[in-house]
Amino acid sequence: MSILVIADLSGSALNREATAKAINAVRGLDKVSVLVAGYQVAQPAAEVAALEGVARVLVADQAWLAPRLAEDMADIIATLAPGFTHVVAATSASSRSYLPRAAALCDRMVIGDVTRIVDRATFERPIYAGNALEVVESLETGIFLTIRPTSFSASLGVQPPAPIEPLAVEQGAVQTIWISDSVRSDDRPDLATAPIVVSGGRGVGSAEGFQLVVQLADRLGAAVGASRAAVDAGYAASDLQVGQTGKVVAPRLYIAVGISGAIQHVAGMKDSQTVVVINSDTDAPINQIADYVWSTDLFTALPDLIAAL
Amino acid sequence: MKVLVPVKRVVDYSVRVRVKADGSGIDLNGVKMSMNPFDEIALEEAIRLREKGQVDDVTALSIGPRTVQDTLRAALAMGADKAVHIELPADTPIDSLAVAKLLDAIVREDGYSLVLLGKQAIDTDLGGTGPMLAGLLRWPQASFASELTLIDTHLRVVTETDSGLRTLELPLPAVVSADLRLNTPRYASLPNIMKARSRPITVRTPAELGVDVTPRLRQRAVSPPPARAKTAIRVESAADLVRSLRAEGALK
């Protein structure tokens, strides 16, 4: 028996960091097989095969798998799962959709967003927006997990390629139709993995105000993030939301601009190494988790800061 | 057409929870409880579909001890037509798989065409129930919906993804989970809150529904997260900030 890790893909490209973290999280437990499912995935399959610790790569490569619909992913995973002790994916919007479905098809629970693996059956995970950590023990054989990427290392060496095996898969009966994806395309670093993140909140006041945040991020080569209030107000795209119910980030440097520090926002950034707050309120709650606090008007502070860099 | 909206009673989102000193769980004594905010959004969406005449009946359902009837009354006050309580003895832990199985049993019994639910509960932060239920029913699913349109016998759903938005078309019956931007839930009016007090709630049990709710996970311990040890340094200028960040290596 061994462990099945589901490779994280965007279209036909491997999200190497997220996939490596999932492999790293569990490779101490047993041999790891990796499922690469999608369309035109020969390249990511080859990349995965060369990752240290991978014993075998299973490839499902079909045109109908191009959008990696949760229904199709879950069917494939549920068919494979009985041969493995653990089924593991990095936490993402897509794994949060397909993995619980796959687990239910196998009559299994799912343990989400694991931050520490205590032993083969015992896992730590945050609850209540990270205001508590629970340690849960699974009483099942065949454990479904998603791991929180910010809690695991992505550093994996290379190895001579592991064997790659094509899987015969058939499309299931569910008739969800993929219509379109609208993906923001800019060449900024990915929010989830960038070493520096600059986030803007309601304090920026307008979409134009948010551009100051974007300019600072560009000056620093940083990713752009946002609070829920900034996304709700239409200043920033929804995939930039950081927090309990958005993305969880842990960069080397997090700069929070015009963000008050609600529990739900802090849940997504409190593991950042260095936190800088730029906020006109000298008592903003976010100061409590900050390393540097600059209590000032962001509209003068950001141009100054951009000029000083 | 009938819509089912499962609603969970959780610690209010504005409460900063405290872990019990003995590590046995969260201290819920005297803590404000509310309907899970994402479930509120799901319920609002279902009510709007009914107000548009596209849905005949919205049923709210909650699972847990007697106290969850508060949440069902809140759902009735918002505009749900019916309320179902699946009763569990107090302090019975239940995990998402068991919840999904109970919902599966109710859906099969009462013939719903759509289950609209929250994308996650803000206590466990798991988000397992929706996809699990869809799996058990073998229905199509859309997770993290921020826009939903019902066109005859199918739904067009815009969902939030890791890199933007995705539009899906789902034939009914289907399961859809609500994200924050789907709508802004209404407040219940005082007269509706009063009326909801005397509305009937159908009470069911897992045994009646033939569902084994034995948990598959055992919670071993709960602890507070490690505190950030540092106290913030106040800076007064851009130069000051840049100097400090360079000195500690946060900026190259």
Ligand SMILES: Cc1cc2nc3c(=O)[nH]c(=O)nc-3n(C[C@H](O)[C@H](O)[C@H](O)COP(=O)(O)OP(=O)(O)OC[C@H]3O[C@@H](n4cnc5c(N)ncnc54)[C@H](O)[C@@H]3O)c2cc1C
């Ligand atoms: C179910 C649920 C889930 C949620 N999930 C998330 C989530 O994932 N992520 C998230 O972020 N939030 C989330 N929230 C929302 C959260 O509770 C807060 O409402 C939100 O984070 C507030 O955003 P903000 O800090 O930008 O706005 P505010 O709280 O309004 O803060 C604005 C800040 O800007 C400062 N400011 C104003 N003008 C200036 C100026 N000129 N210069 C400098 N500073 C200025 C103010 O002092 C203030 O501190 C969630 C809420 C709920 C109910």
